[in-house]
Amino acid sequence: MKSHTEYLWFHTKTKYAFVNISRQVEEIIEKSGIKEGLCLVNAMHITASVFINDDESGLHRDFDKWLEGLAPHEPVSQYRHNNGEDNADAHLKRTIMGREVVVAVTEGRLDFGPWEQIFYGEFDGQRKKRVLVKIIGE
Numbered sequence: 842m843k844s845h846t847e848y849l850w851f852h853t854k855t856k857y858a859f860v861n862i863s864r865q866v867e868e869i870i871e872k873s874g875i876k877e878g879l880c881l882v883n884a885m886h887i888t889a890s891v892f893i894n895d896d897e898s899g900l901h902r903d904f905d906k907w908l909e910g911l912a913p914h915e916p917v918s919q920y921r922h923n924n925g926e927d928n929a930d931a932h933l934k935r936t937i938m939g940r941e942v943v944v945a946v947t948e949g950r951l952d953f954g955p956w957e958q959i960f961y962g963e964f965d966g967q968r969k970k971r972v973l974v975k976i977i978g979e
């Protein structure tokens with residue numbers, strides 16, 4: 842069995858962002874030479890997510906509204922975690938949007954269902970954060 846590990850770095854201009862990283866993950870799979878296996882992609886920071894969904898801007902605005910309804914950023918004093926920081930909402934948003942995805946690699950490509958794309962979800966951006974990509978297989 843072969844394995845290949847790489848890290849993607851993100852530094853978003855905005856506090857919240859959704860970034861389609863499917864192409865970057867596929868380039869890493871191509872580089873790995875692995876044709877059949879599994880690809881793990883996970884956010885390495887507890888205020889960012891990796892998730893799979895549609896690359897459709899209306900849906901992304903719906904996610905923003907839904908997440909802000911569940912865990913509004915303001916007032917920051919409503920959260921016990923905000924004791925010297927103000928990112929409790931980002932921890933909660935990350936938890937509901939998920940830490941990682943695992944996608945099958947078939948014939949050297951991500952074996953997506955219809956419309957599936959991999960996104961990096963940032964909830965407390967404007968600083969550097971990492972995503973791990975690990976591929977195992979043959």
Ligand code: ZN
Nearest residue numbers: 926928929932
């Ligand atoms: Zn925090």
